[in-house]
Amino acid sequence: MSAQSIPFVVPVVDISAYVRGGTDAERAATAGAMDRACSSVGFIQILGHGIPDPVIQGLKDGVDAFFGQPLEAKKEYRLPAGVNRGYAPPKSESLSLSAGVESASRMNDFFEAFNIGSQASDFPDLDLSEAEYPANAWPAVDGFRPAIEAYYAEAARVARTLTRIFADALGMPTEHFAPLTDHSLDVMRMNNYALPESTVDLDGDLTGMGEHTDYGIVTVLWADQVPGLQVVGPDGTWHDVAPIDGALLVNLGDIMGRWTNDRWMSTLHRVKPPIINGTIRRRRSVAFFHDGNAEAVVDALPTCVPAGEEPHYAPMTVIENITAKLAGSRNGQLYAGAGSVAARILAATDRAKPPANRRGT
Ligand SMILES: O=C(O)CCC(=O)C(=O)O
Numbered sequence: 091m092s093a094q095s096i097p098f099v100v101p102v103v104d105i106s107a108y109v110r111g112g113t114d115a116e117r118a119a120t121a122g123a124m125d126r127a128c129s130s131v132g133f134i135q136i137l138g139h140g141i142p143d144p145v146i147q148g149l150k151d152g153v154d155a156f157f158g159q160p161l162e163a164k165k166e167y168r169l170p171a172g173v174n175r176g177y178a179p180p181k182s183e184s185l186s187l188s189a190g191v192e193s194a195s196r197m198n199d200f201f202e203a204f205n206i207g208s209q210a211s212d213f214p215d216l217d218l219s220e221a222e223y224p225a226n227a228w229p230a231v232d233g234f235r236p237a238i239e240a241y242y243a244e245a246a247r248v249a250r251t252l253t254r255i256f257a258d259a260l261g262m263p264t265e266h267f268a269p270l271t272d273h274s275l276d277v278m279r280m281n282n283y284a285l286p287e288s289t290v291d292l293d294g295d296l297t298g299m300g301e302h303t304d305y306g307i308v309t310v311l312w313a314d315q316v317p318g319l320q321v322v323g324p325d326g327t328w329h330d331v332a333p334i335d336g337a338l339l340v341n342l343g344d345i346m347g348r349w350t351n352d353r354w355m356s357t358l359h360r361v362k363p364p365i366i367n368g369t370i371r372r373r374r375s376v377a378f379f380h381d382g383n384a385e386a387v388v389d390a391l392p393t394c395v396p397a398g399e400e401p402h403y404a405p406m407t408v409i410e411n412i413t414a415k416l417a418g419s420r421n422g423q424l425y426a427g428a429g430s431v432a433a434r435i436l437a438a439t440d441r442a443k444p445p446a447n448r449r450g451t
């Protein structure tokens with residue numbers, strides 16, 4: 091069967107054997123399913139994550155309360171460029187630049203976002219840099235902080251559980267990633283895709299969030315079921331993806347690609363929310379990026395480099411990779427080192443366009 095004729099499915103993996111505890115055989119089955127999912131699609135629907143429904147409801151309510159404020163109120167929570175915290179208004183980022191690809195219209199991603207993450211003060215015993223682990227800026231919105239912190243703690247737990255499954259799936263000791271992620275640079279980005287009616291220019295190059303790969307180890311994504319998220323499948327074309335009931339989406343970031351020497355790949359994705367009767371259908375998502383300790387060196391795992399072969403990438407620290415990617419998305423500097431990510435975007439884009447010389451067929 092050719093790659094073109096394989097139907098695109100995002101595999102579903104139930105991780106309860108690791109969340110609630112299971113037998114060795116159950117955990118081995120989960121790790122095997124994870125390996126197949128990560129080697130083929132790089133996006134996974136996970137069930138059995140154990141996040142209580144009220145925590146997810148609190149997250150949705152908090153996101154609605156924050157983004158429901160007037161733009162001017164939200165802008166109070168804007169932090170200086172380069173600080174990955176606080177409010178990011180629409181059109182302040184261009185994700186495709188992070189991946190080393192020029193977008194047709196720079197800084198045209200219309201999502202607005204609010205970011206929180208791990209702070210130096212969370213680790214008083216370590217001498218962490220405030221620049222790398224900046225302090226959060228909490229908005230004065232009733233109930234927002236406790237609700238968002240409750241979900242953040244759950245997402246962090248799920249991300250760490252995933253790294254244990256990954257270690258088993260890759261033939262490494264289960265706790266291999268623990269010392270590399272004990273003060274992980276984690277960021278949680280709450281995304282709101284909406285534009286006031288009067289600002290929607292349907293002739294423009296309207297992008298919810300430009301094509302990109304995530305930067306870190308793994309992303310745990312809560313999203314509502316409004317369509318918009320698209321993922322490049324093994325056939326090189328874009329496919330719509332929405333979470334099934336009760337599931338979180340999980341996708342691998344570039345660091346996992348480096349650790350696994352491309353046995354697993356960070357998967358390209360973008361967001362194009364539907365436009366119905368001239369208005370954008372509002373869509374929300376919350377991405378928890380688990381990126382690893384800033385100074386952790388990312389070098390191919392020994393189980394992922396066949397005997398006699400060289401690793402595909404030179405060692406790099408977590409912070410070096412994240413800094414280069416953020417310079418792309420935030421400051422408009424093309425990340426020339428994005429390598430295979432840029433090549434994959436260009437290939438996917440080309441395939442999606444009709445051939446130039448085809449007319450009227
Ligand atoms: O909105 C989504 O579903 C995806 C968001 C995303 O890709 C990101 O924040 O990196």
Ligand SMILES: [Fe+2]
Binds near residue numbers: 302303
């Ligand atoms: Fe993403």
